[in-house]
Amino acid sequence: MKYLIVANWKMNPASLDEAKRIFNSVSSGLRKVSAKGRSRFSGKNAEVVICPPFIYLQAATEGGGGFAIGSQTCFSKDEGAFTGEISAKMLKNFGCEYVIIGHSERRVILKETDHIINKKIKGALKSGLKPILCIDKLSQVKKGIEGLSQGQSQKIILAFEPISAIGTGEPYDISDAKKMNNLFKKNFPKNILLYGGSVGSKNAKDYIEAGFNGLLVGGASLNPKEFIQIVNNLNI
Known part of the structure; x- marks a missing residue:
């Protein structure tokens, strides 16, 4: 199975021109580490997804390709x-393949509840999007998949994001990350599990070696050189 690397741009960058620059730089960088002529980056060990703000989705489709949106x-x-609001159906029709749901910033700042998140997951699955459910404890997974069949729940990509490492620049302890990976894998063995929280090129491989199936990258994904280095570190 390939590692999944998801770039969460959050509410960045401030201008369309800067967004286009990042898209083009990432696309160019991915081509350098991919087989010549492929329309989608497909390295030996990694696949890339970029999640920009809504207003830059069109630019993402025109940004040279090489990544999922x-x-x-x-x-x-x-x-x-x-x-x-923008529906999952609209996003799917626009060309999106994935959607992040329940990020800690939305839970804390925008007061998204487990009930709201559960409804969003159901809407995403109904529309054919691949939900990436952000969690920091088992109970959030159980509430997120409430009312879903086993087959549906196994389609959800889980992203463990410890609150202490979100936007702080303080990476989560690798040994603790490994313990959490084992805990989630024991309870949800069929789900893809990502790690997110102060990920950079210097520690990306450590979290993969701890057992995670990929990464949810925040601030580092806005720096094309740094982001491509993360991909390169896993594409060996």
């Missing part, structure tokens, strides 16, 4: 009178 959230309903 995802969204940072979605709404649970397909359409209707829900001002400001």
